[in-house]
Amino acid sequence: MGRGAKWAIGIGVVALLLFLLLVSPYNSLVNLDEQVNQAKSNIEVTLQRRLDLIPNLVETVKGYASHERETLEGVTKARQQVAAAPTLEGKMAANQGLTSALGRLMVVVERYPDLKANQNFRALQDQLEGTENRIAVARTRYNQAILAYNTAIRRFPTLILARLLGYTPKQGFAATPEAQTAPKVKF
Template identity: 50%
Template structure:
């Protein structure tokens, strides 16, 4: 009886030694996956903040620069595209378009001194600049979380547990291919 008890204890210890690392690895992968989701949520929060500011900014500019309809339309379309984007890649592409359109919209203020002097416009432009900084930080935090997660699921022996439980690689928030190009702002565009 004493020997059976020792054998049962030994078997249970061996099982615990073999199974415990799987539980610990699984739990660390879940935590890393949640960190990525949380970081992405912060990116989306900041993108939403920017989208909420845009209609007020566009309306303020409309009052001073009604004939700048083309850029106002571009901003509105880019905002709608970002709102409809689903994947990280789609959001990154839509974000690039919106950032370019917003840059052009803000640059319009240079042609309208009375717009630059408008307190509402200045406040909205400052809030937008702050939001752009928050978006950049949130994207960086998201990409760092993705890097940690992707590295973790590729390391041995964690890769075994990751494959066993279906943990898959996450996408980085990448700038669009043309993000390295400086946007052209031409106020003498004859197509208006």
């Protein structure tokens, strides 16, 4: 075997090693990016579940509290704003208004003991409460997926590949400014 053939084999081995060193980080980046996308989809699915429950809740309350029209319309309008938001970030921002409107609805419910005792209403309220918990869990998982992704694109040697392929940091969800203040409870 000649000197040129040995060089060609050496260069081939080095090229193969470089290729193998790049395949694993690339696959990891793709996997982490897909986990972020899946976590984002899970939030959207959970928000949709919440939106689907609200009309039933409003209709149940309407039967008992027909003169509370303004509150019921506020919930319906806030729900429509969440549904119309084109991005997850927009949906989460509109979701704050919906949470506020639902809070006002629950104040109305307190005025109607028969409604609070109604099995249909209680079942809907339980489902909505469970959905609120699911939203919180989905947001946490989304933030965890983003943490893993952002960490990976900043680690060496993956950061070189990430920059070459255009992988950029993603933004997670943070608490709203309103969440920094504890609610005041008066009896």
